[in-house]
Amino acid sequence: MIELQDVSKKYPTGQIALYNVNLRLQQGEMAFLTGHSGAGKSTLLKLIALLDRPTQGKVLIDGFDISQLKQNQVANYRRSIGVIFQDHHLLSDRTIFDNVALPLMISGMRPADIERRVHAALDKVNLMSKEKDYPMMLSAGEKQRIGIARAVVNKPSIILADEPTGNLDPGLASDIMQTFQQFNELGATILIASHDQPLIERMGKRIIALQKVKGR
Amino acid sequence: MSKTKKQATSPIRSGVSQHKQAFTHSLMHLWQNPISTWITLAAIAIALSLPAGLYILLGNLKTLTDDNREVPTISLYIKQNITEQQAQDRAELLSELKDIENVKLVRREDGLRHMQQIAGVQDIIDTVGGNPLPHVLVVTPKMSLFGDSGVDLESLALRLKNYSEVDTVQMDIEWVQRLRAILHIAERVVLVVAFLLGLTVLLVVGNTIRLNIENRREEIEVTRLVGATTAYIRRPFLYGGLWYGLFGGAMSLVIVHSSLLFMIAPVNRLAELYGSHYSVSGLGVSVTLIILFCSSLLGLFGAWLAMAQHLRKKHLMQES
Numbered sequence: 001m002i003e004l005q006d007v008s009k010k011y012p013t014g015q016i017a018l019y020n021v022n023l024r025l026q027q028g029e030m031a032f033l034t035g036h037s038g039a040g041k042s043t044l045l046k047l048i049a050l051l052d053r054p055t056q057g058k059v060l061i062d063g064f065d066i067s068q069l070k071q072n073q074v075a076n077y078r079r080s081i082g083v084i085f086q087d088h089h090l091l092s093d094r095t096i097f098d099n100v101a102l103p104l105m106i107s108g109m110r111p112a113d114i115e116r117r118v119h120a121a122l123d124k125v126n127l128m129s130k131e132k133d134y135p136m137m138l139s140a141g142e143k144q145r146i147g148i149a150r151a152v153v154n155k156p157s158i159i160l161a162d163e164p165t166g167n168l169d170p171g172l173a174s175d176i177m178q179t180f181q182q183f184n185e186l187g188a189t190i191l192i193a194s195h196d197q198p199l200i201e202r203m204g205k206r207i208i209a210l211q212k213v214k215g216r
Numbered sequence: 217m218s219k220t221k222k223q224a225t226s227p228i229r230s231g232v233s234q235h236k237q238a239f240t241h242s243l244m245h246l247w248q249n250p251i252s253t254w255i256t257l258a259a260i261a262i263a264l265s266l267p268a269g270l271y272i273l274l275g276n277l278k279t280l281t282d283d284n285r286e287v288p289t290i291s292l293y294i295k296q297n298i299t300e301q302q303a304q305d306r307a308e309l310l311s312e313l314k315d316i317e318n319v320k321l322v323r324r325e326d327g328l329r330h331m332q333q334i335a336g337v338q339d340i341i342d343t344v345g346g347n348p349l350p351h352v353l354v355v356t357p358k359m360s361l362f363g364d365s366g367v368d369l370e371s372l373a374l375r376l377k378n379y380s381e382v383d384t385v386q387m388d389i390e391w392v393q394r395l396r397a398i399l400h401i402a403e404r405v406v407l408v409v410a411f412l413l414g415l416t417v418l419l420v421v422g423n424t425i426r427l428n429i430e431n432r433r434e435e436i437e438v439t440r441l442v443g444a445t446t447a448y449i450r451r452p453f454l455y456g457g458l459w460y461g462l463f464g465g466a467m468s469l470v471i472v473h474s475s476l477l478f479m480i481a482p483v484n485r486l487a488e489l490y491g492s493h494y495s496v497s498g499l500g501v502s503v504t505l506i507i508l509f510c511s512s513l514l515g516l517f518g519a520w521l522a523m524a525q526h527l528r529k530k531h532l533m534q535e536s
Contacts (some may be wrong), residue, residue, distance in 0.1 A: 079443030103226045108230025
């Protein structure tokens, strides 16, 4: 379960990204985070992924305040969640296999297990045939699916996605959402930030709207 | 946190696996960037070659002074009427003195045989007729190094002169003393040069790794985002520094030994002209291993410094 209690985030420049946000996401729930550009969607996901810390309030995962995690525990925490970025964050000098395998390699998994897991993840996003290719050889949609494969290869219980369909045409965007739906059916808690209102309405899931803080 | 049961990976196996990854990735990185790798290795090798070369030079000069023929000795020329047995008895008595290391008797026959090997001396001997040479006692005082002398050589020589069998005393030590004094200074110079060039290696590796970090900033960031620990991020760069140091050290050894091979023939020729069988010696196994170990350590430390600076900067940025 993901819970935000009175969470605020103010940057040193004085800009307030989030103000007094309260949110609760049940285990196994899939929800969408929406709002105008600058409403704080990405910031909220960063706080949950511990890529940033709130200036006020608590972020609880399964009842545990993750701001209490020490520096060496943060890496472990990040390995337990899957994050998908709008700009993929794939390593251009590594093959698709190596990109997807990255979280497993970081975990120090045996090569045989890595191979099995990566193949399973690539199979789920229907890109098994691309394992030896490099990111530059893939389309935007394929890159995004590789990003998803990398996020789920460690079998995380929480998946966070920041504008995963931002650069995709409607057909591909719909395919990506279906992929998320499948992972949700397998039990993962999923929170997706998107400003594609028609698409997320079609999914029939909870929509959490963030509003830009006035005067910031 | 996952609902799915995660496959257990033991910490030891995980650690070994991560080290294997860093080991191979760092080597691959060097292989994939041949130009920058060779330039860095060449810079390290040249920087290490100079102290290593000076060390060899110094070692060889020391060999000259440590040679049995060349150690500081006092020659006692025995009177002509003293028999070989009397000279031998005196040698044994002298060798028991506390400030004498050993005494060697050079019989007049041996001395003559040695003289006859020197070109032009045979004619002089023929002119003189018979063997004009006396027995000689070669006394080695207890003094392993210049400056460590526990004995007053002048007074020792004076005491030796007082023995009735002794005709003349000759001290063969002045040039050795001077050479050793020069070598002592040279040793310090080599140490200073080694320190400065070691610092250069540290800076070269540190700067190379810093550039590697800049070039792989995206990779570091992505790895961090998907859950890499600081140790995991740091490890391939540390291995990289280690390889630079190790391979640079190995290259310096190749340079030094190639230069030595280039020098051996003219040095041997010069030694022959002086009637010496002196041969140039290179770096022994232990010194070779020490150079490789030190260069690897310098590389590792240079990389560690570069990585520490990067992580500190990153930490400051996150805090702000």
